[in-house]
Amino acid sequence: MTTITQNIETVRAEIARHARTAGRDPAAIRLVAVSKTRPAEDIASARDAGQSDFGENYLQEALPKIAALDGRGIRWHFIGRVQSNKTRELAMHFDWVQTVDRERIALRLCEQRPPDLPPLNICLQVNIDREPQKAGIDPDDVAGVAHAVSALPRLRLRGLMAIPAATEDHARQRDSFLRLRALHDRLVDSGIPLDTLSMGMSGDLRAAIDAGSTMVRVGTAIFGQRG
Numbered sequence: 001m002t003t004i005t006q007n008i009e010t011v012r013a014e015i016a017r018h019a020r021t022a023g024r025d026p027a028a029i030r031l032v033a034v035s036k037t038r039p040a041e042d043i044a045s046a047r048d049a050g051q052s053d054f055g056e057n058y059l060q061e062a063l064p065k066i067a068a069l070d071g072r073g074i075r076w077h078f079i080g081r082v083q084s085n086k087t088r089e090l091a092m093h094f095d096w097v098q099t100v101d102r103e104r105i106a107l108r109l110c111e112q113r114p115p116d117l118p119p120l121n122i123c124l125q126v127n128i129d130r131e132p133q134k135a136g137i138d139p140d141d142v143a144g145v146a147h148a149v150s151a152l153p154r155l156r157l158r159g160l161m162a163i164p165a166a167t168e169d170h171a172r173q174r175d176s177f178l179r180l181r182a183l184h185d186r187l188v189d190s191g192i193p194l195d196t197l198s199m200g201m202s203g204d205l206r207a208a209i210d211a212g213s214t215m216v217r218v219g220t221a222i223f224g225q226r227g
């Protein structure tokens, strides 16, 4: 077995363990393998181990990998900062864009999504801890953006994504994630049919799953430290 295969099994087992501890069904948590800076061969190894969802942060880096792995049945998630002059290629080559942080970007993705493809899956990125240097919508503004984006025909608004303030403290990690979940639940109550809470990375998986994550984005624990 390759290291990547072993790491994926370890991460899947960890997700299942945290889910059961939290009284949740492990099948309700999707693993996105974050392959930024990794070559296409590493992604192919992970794909051979049954991994289907991959996350990329940089469009120029991702495009050749997507081309090289065409036909392998991979779902590609864009999880980097969206520049408005790059939306056309995102709309053409990705299945999910998890980092939409303004309505204008969503409008462009909607207009540019090719008609022969299914609607593009969208998460709104929320700046859940209101960090000045971080991307994402202010929690107070999420409902307005969500209502606008949910009305766009070529997009399917799936949920919310966040990268909380860095801390190793479990209680503080969990507190941030619970606030994202509360926002998600309020939107669902208001009639927007969301099904995705994209939260949790290598360092805060347990807190995220505890707080209700349905999608974790894991890089280091699968592919090793980035150089």
Ligand SMILES: *Cc1c(COP(=O)(O)O)cnc(C)c1O
Pocket: 034, 036, 057, 079, 080, 163, 201, 202, 203, 217, 218, 219, 220, 221
């Ligand atoms: C890099 C990255 C991850 C993965 O982080 P790890 O700590 O390597 O698991 C997850 N989400 C986003 C948005 C990232 O940029």
